[in-house]
Amino acid sequence: MSFYTSLNGLRNAQTELSVIANNLANAETTGFKKSRVNFADIVAGSASANPKLVKGIGSTVQAVDQNFSLGPIQQTGSSLDMAINGEGFFAKVNPVTGKTFYTRNGNFGMDGSGYITDSSGSRLQVLPVDATGTVTSTTPIDAQAPIVNGAGSDFVAVQIKQDGAVIASYADGSTATIGKVALANFVSPGGLLQTGGQDWQATGISGVANYNQPGAGRFGTILSGSLEQSNVDIAEEMVGLITAQRYFQANAKAIDTATQLSQTIVNLRT
Structure with a gap:
C-alpha cells in the first residue's frame, strides 16, 4: 500500500x-x-x-x-492599449466562428475596415451609445470606426477615455463616439475555461457574462495607453x-x- x-x-x-x-x-x-x-x-x-x-x-x-x-500596470503610450483598473474582462468576438472570448490583455489595434481587433483578428466589443454618449443597451456590438464620416472626411485617429468611451477623430476636426468598451463579469470567474492566448470562455461553472460599462458597479475603469502585466x-x-x-x-x-x-x-x- x-x-x-x-x-x-x-x-x-x-x-x-x-x-x-x-x-x-x-x-x-x-x-x-x-x-x-x-x-x-x-x-x-x-x-x-x-x-x-x-x-x-x-x-x-x-x-x-x-x-x-490585478497585475502590474505598464504604460505603453499606444492609444489602443488598455488596462482594466479593477474587475472585469474585455469581450471580443471571432468574426469567422462567432465565438466570444474574454481577456485581460488589452493589446488592440485596428484593421483596414475600421474594426478594433486583437492580434488574431477577434473584434473588441463595445456597448452602443446615442448622440450624447449615453449607453443605450447592454448587448455588445463590434467596435468599428467609420473610415469616412457623414461629411466625407477621412478617419484620423481613435482614443479611449477612462469611462470606456471610444472616440474617433476625423480630418475636418469632428469627433464621434462609436461606443463604450463593454466589460464582462462572472458570478464565478474561477470557472472560466482557459483557451490559450490569454483568452477565456464562459462555462456552466462560471455562469453567463454580465456586461456593463467601465466604472459601473464592481467594474473597473479603463487605463488607456497601458497594459496589465502578468500577476x-x-x-x-x-x-x-x-x-x-x-x-x-x-x-x-x-x-x-x-x-x-x-x-x-x-x-x-x-
Whole structure:
C-alpha cells in the first residue's frame, strides 16, 4: 500500500511542478493569470471502522485554481492599449466562428475596415451609445470606426477615455463616439475555461457574462495607453518550486524505503 500512496504523491508533485513551470514561463505574458494546485487527502475507512485506526492512502489533486488578482500596470503610450483598473474582462468576438472570448490583455489595434481587433483578428466589443454618449443597451456590438464620416472626411485617429468611451477623430476636426468598451463579469470567474492566448470562455461553472460599462458597479475603469502585466510573482514561484521539488524527493525516498523493507522481508523468508 505504501508504494501506491507514495506514487500518488509523486504524481501530485509532478502536477504542481508543471503548474509552477507554466506560471514562470508566462511571467512576462501580458494579461496572464497564475494558477495554483489544491490537494485533498484520501482516507479509506468504513462507517463501522475504528476512527483511531483509519489511515490515509495518499492525496489527490482537488483543483487547479486561477488567481485573478490585478497585475502590474505598464504604460505603453499606444492609444489602443488598455488596462482594466479593477474587475472585469474585455469581450471580443471571432468574426469567422462567432465565438466570444474574454481577456485581460488589452493589446488592440485596428484593421483596414475600421474594426478594433486583437492580434488574431477577434473584434473588441463595445456597448452602443446615442448622440450624447449615453449607453443605450447592454448587448455588445463590434467596435468599428467609420473610415469616412457623414461629411466625407477621412478617419484620423481613435482614443479611449477612462469611462470606456471610444472616440474617433476625423480630418475636418469632428469627433464621434462609436461606443463604450463593454466589460464582462462572472458570478464565478474561477470557472472560466482557459483557451490559450490569454483568452477565456464562459462555462456552466462560471455562469453567463454580465456586461456593463467601465466604472459601473464592481467594474473597473479603463487605463488607456497601458497594459496589465502578468500577476506572477517570480520569487513566490521559486519558493514553491523548491517546495514541490522537496515534496517529490520525499515521496521518491518513501518508495525507496518501502522497497528496502520488502527486500528485507523476502530475504528473511529465503
